[in-house]
Amino acid sequence: MERREFVRVVGGAGAGLSLAVMLEGCRPEHAPAGAEGAFVPDAWIRIAPDGIVTVMVDRAEMGQGVSTSLPMLVAEELDADWSKVRYEFAPANEAYYNPMMKIQATGGSTAIRAAWKPLREAGAKARALLIAAAARGWGVEAAACGTEPGIVVHRASGRRAEYGTLVAQAGKETLPATVVLKDPARFALIGKPIPRLDLHSKVTGRARYGTDVQVENVLVAVVARCPVFGGKMESMDPTAALKVPGVKQVIVISSGVAVVADGFWAAKQGRDRLAVRWNEGSAAAWDDAATDREFDRALAAEGRVARTTGDPTAGGTGTVEATYEVPFLAHATMEPMNCTADVRNDGVTIWVPTQFQSGPSFMAGGGARGVAASVAGVGLDKTTVRTTHLGGGFGRRSELDMVREAVETSKAVRRPVRLMWTREDDMQHDFYRPAARHHATASLDSSGRPLTWRHRVACQSILAKFMPGFLPEWATHLAGPLRGGIDPSAVEGVADLPYAVPNVEVRYHQTKTPVPVGYWRSVGHTHTAFAVESFIDELAAAAKQDPLGYRRSLLAGSPRLLGVLDLAAEKAGWGAPLAAGRFRGVAVHESFASYVAEVAEIEIVDRAIKVRRVVAAIDCGTVINPDTVKAQVEGAIVYGLSAALMGKISIAAGRARQSNFHDYPVLRMADMPVVEVYIVPSNADPTGVGEPGTPPIAPAVANAVFAATGQRLRTLPLSLPA
Helix, strand or coil: CCCCCCCCCCCCCCCCEEEECCCCCCCHHHCCCCCCCCCCCCCEEEECCCCCEEEEECCCCCCCCHHHHHHHHHHHHHCCCHHHEEEEECCCCHHHCECCCCEEECCCCCHHHHHHHHHHHHHHHHHHHHHHHHHHHHCCCHHHEEEECCEEEECCCCCEEEHHHHHHHHCCCCCCCCCCCCCHHHCCCCCCCCCCCCHHHHHCCCCCEHHHCCCCCCEEEEEEECCCCCCEEEEEECHHHHCCCCEEEEEEECCEEEEEECCHHHHHHHHHCCEEEEECCHHHHCCHHHHHHHHHHHHHCCCEEEEEECCCCCCCCEEEEEEEEECEECCCCCCCCEEEEEEECCEEEEEECCCEEECCCCCCCCHHHHHHHHHHCCCHHHEEEEECECCCCCCHHHCCHHHHHHHHHHHHHCCCEEEECCHHHHHHCCCEECCEEEEEEEEECCCCCEEEEEEEEEECCCHHHHCHHHCCCCCCCCCCCCHHHCCHHHHCCCCCCCCCCCEEEEEEEECCCCCCECCCCCCCHHHHHHHHHHHHHHHHHHCCCCHHHHHHHHCCCCHHHHHHHHHHHHHHCCCCCCCCCCEEEEEEEEECCEEEEEEEEEEEECCEEEEEEEEEEEECCCCCCHHHHHHHHHHHHHHHHHHHHCCCECEECCEECCCCCCCCCCCCHHHCCEEEEEECCCCCCCCCCCCCCCCCHHHHHHHHHHHHHCCCCCECCCCCCC
16 A cells, blocks of 8 residues: 555546544644645555445454454444455554554454454445435435445445445545444344355465465575574585575574575575574573573562562461463464565565554664665665464564564565474474563461552563663653553563452562563563462462352452353352362453453363363453354364473573473364353444453463462462372
């Protein structure tokens, strides 16, 4: 999409109707050229003369279903014939900035939240134009007309016109300033289990992922990178690599050495034969013990106050104290990192499975578009980003290392290049979920309720990497995302502790390691939920109270958390007898404005933890597609169980020890529990779905292990001593 005025209605025979929509949250400074003072549209509708409605999907489709849910929002208000609805991925452009994030990106479970009102308004405005066009042709008032799916109807005469026949005239009508959206009671699509639009293409193998991109004259590149974090190439000898049949060139790039060949296997064989000497740098001495020492150092410091309520030093009749630890984690996406780049004198085009298409230059170089333009040495208006389907994202594809490598290599060889990572590359050169250590102390009153809760969190800052000019180390005066010098992603889920505790203090202790970190599904909630929900279970045990009842007594002021907790407990049969050898644990957590409770039912078999059943309840406001919601919660539980039971990246000699699924295992079919997902009915605006199902599962399982054995496991991954 070129820069243009924000509203453009194109009419004419055979041309179709193209509608750009003004969206809330977009600011004039982001307006395309020629749209002085206007808001930026981030949703487009195209209606063709054959009646096909195409919705531009401006979020990455990585399995979560946005290529169906976003068109559903438009189609609901447009009153479209769903059988004629299609989608296309939007290009990279300021017009598609996520109004909640101020960048064009997919993350934070914001896709539906950000689109809920704007896309419905888009559909409603397009419907109004079509009605106006039909009314003009019939010589009647628009108010006398209505719609059925894909058709405008004149109520009095019964005259009917399909949308496709109206596009020429609709392009000449005036766009309404405002529209009245449907009463939810009249929804025909929203809330229904609509089959996914991308289902057939994925089942038949026609959906195009990054690794499927085919460009004329393309070469394949595989990169040799220093195995030590932050290391650099010192020297290399390409002789042996160039002798491999099919290898064309060996290129030094910023991250290492790219071997370019006419196919992947030749490129990989060439890389394996490279003679490279690395300057490993100071990180070569880092290991797990060094990480432990860094936790000790950070927690010995004063830290920064993320929350204080009442008097955290107040005394009580009993004290409970615990320390929880979680390791670095890899993303382990099914599709390894990749990017295809074609750098030419007049511009650059990239095909990439990315979560971060575009943004302001100070944010990680401006996203995929900004990085590609900068490396290629061309303007943003000469840079095209074609987003493909993503074979898993989980936050890893918000990084741009693969884009930089592909563009650097294509620029050097003067041909299109498809850059491919191996699984080992992916595992050992990730941006990992930060390792974290939590220390919690609470005092209880005479009834066993917590009187004080003091909580300290030690981990690296993720946000500091993206905003290097605003490091939490000194930014104590800021009022924005690093308020008080605290990375909110490090303390989310504990700084907003929902339990009714009168005296609370939460402190953040920033750690520094050479291990690169990044956003991982559910981000800080993955470790804060484990600590908080394990600790509240410990408080219940100290008070000699049922862990479900104890939580309920402290959540009276949080009705939506209480609602999911009660629903999950009811469906799990909490309090009813279990089969011999089965035990239950519970956890409840709010993240991404959604509320999730999970009850895990486990067995201990030869000291191994076997999760047999998980019952989940979610309150995510208005549900667009219940099938998608259930699938996302199920997937989040699988992802979280893999981390809870097996996930760990160990560091030795400055590098990740794990390299593939043989030593970084994920949940297999044989280990998959029965999962039941229940959705709380709600008329509230939609909230996040892709991530909130992950945080509660690890503490739910840990709490079940305590119920089974009396042993409190405070370190992930969970493992009983032999």
